[in-house]
Amino acid sequence: MDNFQKVALVTGGSRGIGEAIVKRLASDGFIVYGTYNSSPEKAEAIAESLRSDGKQVHFKKMDISSDESIRAGIEEIVAESGRIDVLVNNAGITKDTLLMRMTEQDWDDVLNTNLKGAFLCCKAVARPMMSQRAGRIINISSIVGLRGNAGQVNYSSSKAGMIGLTKSLAQELASRNILVNCIAPGYIETDMTDKLNDDQRKAFADKIPLKRAAKPEEVANVVSFFANADSTYVTGQVIAVDGGLAM
Numbered sequence: 001m002d003n004f005q006k007v008a009l010v011t012g013g014s015r016g017i018g019e020a021i022v023k024r025l026a027s028d029g030f031i032v033y034g035t036y037n038s039s040p041e042k043a044e045a046i047a048e049s050l051r052s053d054g055k056q057v058h059f060k061k062m063d064i065s066s067d068e069s070i071r072a073g074i075e076e077i078v079a080e081s082g083r084i085d086v087l088v089n090n091a092g093i094t095k096d097t098l099l100m101r102m103t104e105q106d107w108d109d110v111l112n113t114n115l116k117g118a119f120l121c122c123k124a125v126a127r128p129m130m131s132q133r134a135g136r137i138i139n140i141s142s143i144v145g146l147r148g149n150a151g152q153v154n155y156s157s158s159k160a161g162m163i164g165l166t167k168s169l170a171q172e173l174a175s176r177n178i179l180v181n182c183i184a185p186g187y188i189e190t191d192m193t194d195k196l197n198d199d200q201r202k203a204f205a206d207k208i209p210l211k212r213a214a215k216p217e218e219v220a221n222v223v224s225f226f227a228n229a230d231s232t233y234v235t236g237q238v239i240a241v242d243g244g245l246a247m
């Protein structure tokens, strides 16, 4: 057993899958830092409610598409807590449309947030994790990064890129005992999928072997596995949390 409390950073932790990850890692005993981009009230309400339950949760404003914002935020966390043990690259956006209508801006915005943001966060935590000779990086990709999806060339490219990032970084950092893994969620009930209408929801669910969408907590369970002691010999892996969709 380590005689210190481990520190986890979850990007985009104030709603959806990120919120479930913050709650799960806090329950696992981590000091958790979540990031928010807008609405500090929502982030503070989550942190307050967890703190009143004895958990150690803090939120910081960080723009994941900005190197400056990421570096400042991560430096602050390391200065406050003395270490960083887990990074969960969860923040992400979509700007869906067919290729012929997709603008260069739609492409850049999605790639800059989802893929470049994850790269910059990995870079900012790598140094403290290397000097600790321990760390876990968990990238939240998507099954569309494995299978593609019409109307999402920007998003699916960013998510496929996260898989390449995971496997390359796992090889680079293995000698320092830093494990890098990836989760590819399928259809999860969050604000991101709230945009779907009832027919689209039913059409999605019908294609899933388990015949239902997942709760964000079902993704957080797998993050917990990658963040904790049961996965000490697992690196460079992609686990689909998709009810069997991408078999």
Ligand SMILES: NC(=O)c1ccc[n+]([C@@H]2O[C@H](COP(=O)([O-])OP(=O)(O)OC[C@H]3O[C@@H](n4cnc5c(N)ncnc54)[C@H](O)[C@@H]3O)[C@@H](O)[C@H]2O)c1
Pocket: 011, 012, 013, 014, 015, 016, 017, 018, 035, 036, 037, 038, 062, 063, 064, 065, 089, 090, 091, 092, 093, 113, 140, 141, 142, 143, 184, 185, 186, 187, 188, 189, 190, 191, 192, 193
């Ligand atoms: N919901 C799904 O079905 C599903 C499926 C596969 C993958 N995912 C992935 O899971 C992750 C979480 O998705 P979700 O459904 O909870 O989405 P969501 O839209 O509810 O949450 C995304 C989070 O990212 C944050 N974010 C976006 N841009 C940011 C920026 N520039 N700087 C800082 N934070 C920023 C948002 O503030 C928000 O907290 C995303 O990476 C998404 O691509 C979701």
